[in-house]
Amino acid sequence: MQDPLAVAEELIELTTTLATERRLEALLGAVVSSARRLTRAEGGRVLVLDRTGRHLHGLIGQNECAPEAAAFPDTVSVYSEGNAFxxxxxxVFSAVTGQIVNLADLYDYTNFDVSALYAHDARTGYRTRSFVVAPLWNVEGVTLGVLQLINIRLTPDGEIGALPKAFERIVASFAAHAAVAMANARLFEENRQLIRQLDRKNADLAQENTRLKVMATVSDDQVVGESPVFQAALDLARRAASAPVAVLLLGETGTGKEVFAQAIHRFGKRRGRPFIAQNCAALPETLLESELFGHRKGAFSGAVADKKGLVHEADGGTLFLDEIGDMPLALQAKILRLLEEGSVRRLGDTKLEKVDVRIVAATNADLPQKIAQGSFREDLYYRLSVFPVQIPPLRQRPSDIPKLIDFFLTRIAKTHGRSSFALTPRALDALCRWRYPGNVRELKNIAERAALLVDGDERIDLKHLPANLSATQAPDIVVPSSTTAANHASLRAAVRHYEAIVIENRLRETGWNQSRAAELLQISRRSLVEKLQRYAIRPPS
Ligand SMILES: Nc1ncnc2c1ncn2[C@@H]1O[C@H](COP(=O)(O)OP(=O)(O)OP(=O)(O)O)[C@@H](O)[C@H]1O
Incomplete structure (x- = not known):
């Protein structure tokens, strides 16, 4: 047998292999070789327990004297009839009990059933004599399989016998190390497979996302707004729709750039074809490139299959590029080629493909300033700004506010399963006074929030609006202007609207003293109380 120094060296080498080798079979191969060198065994094998726990399968086999004898009967049943071990x-004994089996001569021993090995020997002409089985148990004491050592040579001249007692512990600890490495390698392999599955899933999801974008073509949403500035912008969009040019939509956030892009698509000849929108600020460069232009299999890790881009999906239709000012320069060049030549190249491809796509781009950034800073291509800007459409912010068209409120509340009421939501005059007034830094989107959000806060048939009042809105005080004397709700209501409604505001102002002045307010308003207290009920005017809570 080996001297202690050689044993130590073998163990060090094995530990290094165990720590670095991640492939299960290579790792087990190293374990068997090392164990054989350590014990001077002619052969060695590893049998691994399958996931059902019902069978041990031969995974690795080595035999320096008879390679054909390396393969053991491939599968051993863990259970006998009647479901006992x-x-x-x-x-099985070693795997179940965790003990080493150490037999000096297989042909002398009768306690184990070794008939399969006899048959194997008879078939291969090899003679198995000493036979050692060590359990491969992981740290939690779970059996992973067994390590076999065959024909241990006790002397350099080849005398064969049982493993010396002193070596049993070495082999046992050796097998325990191997089991831990084996468990790690399995986990590693499972992780690799999970990552592969995830990559595949991600690719599927990306395709699905694209498909959904195609399906969610254009909604039939109305474009609400009758103010002259808004109508002028809409008229420009209508003209742009009939020309085969790119359109650049300019406007603050929430002004309705996407609504306009959809309208341009709907107004034009491409109406029955896909409308696809992509926000250029939403994705990192490589992902955006693959999303827009597609990729070939293997173009990057995770590109497990060919994928079409949104430009392909939008073929014959419209591609809406929101936040174009945030598009990386390399991709701007690709958009320029699409505009100039009508062709695109997928990531990882050498060929160009022809596509017929109308580009509508949008931004709220100052593109000339970006050009000066070197982050936006001037040539692309000139290409896109053939047809610029500026969408005015909501504060420049307050006369559109009542119509928009009405539009959103009617739509929200439908989703709440009710016919409508009513507003108190002071709530309407506060909504009409607000300057809406978030534009139409902000107005829509305020309406949605208010609809959630009202109880039953209650009207939307100041308390249902965001605090900063209800804090906007109405002026003492309300002068009708062309920019408030009243301008778009009937005369009767307008009069009621102002009546409510004047009453509320007087009440505020008098600290909500109804008698005093009635006096100032020169009406009876009873009449005041009636009006308070009619207009749902209440002191702030
Ligand atoms: N004129 C309009 N009529 C009806 N709804 C509108 C109108 N303008 C905007 N909206 C609604 O307001 C919300 C914001 O509009 P949209 O997304 O088109 O704005 P945007 O300018 O593209 O915003 P961003 O700059 O943040 O991308 C959407 O829910 C949209 O339906």
């Missing part, structure tokens, strides 16, 4: 098998 098959303890007559030396491998």
């Amino acid at each position: 098959n303890m007559r098998d030396a491998n």
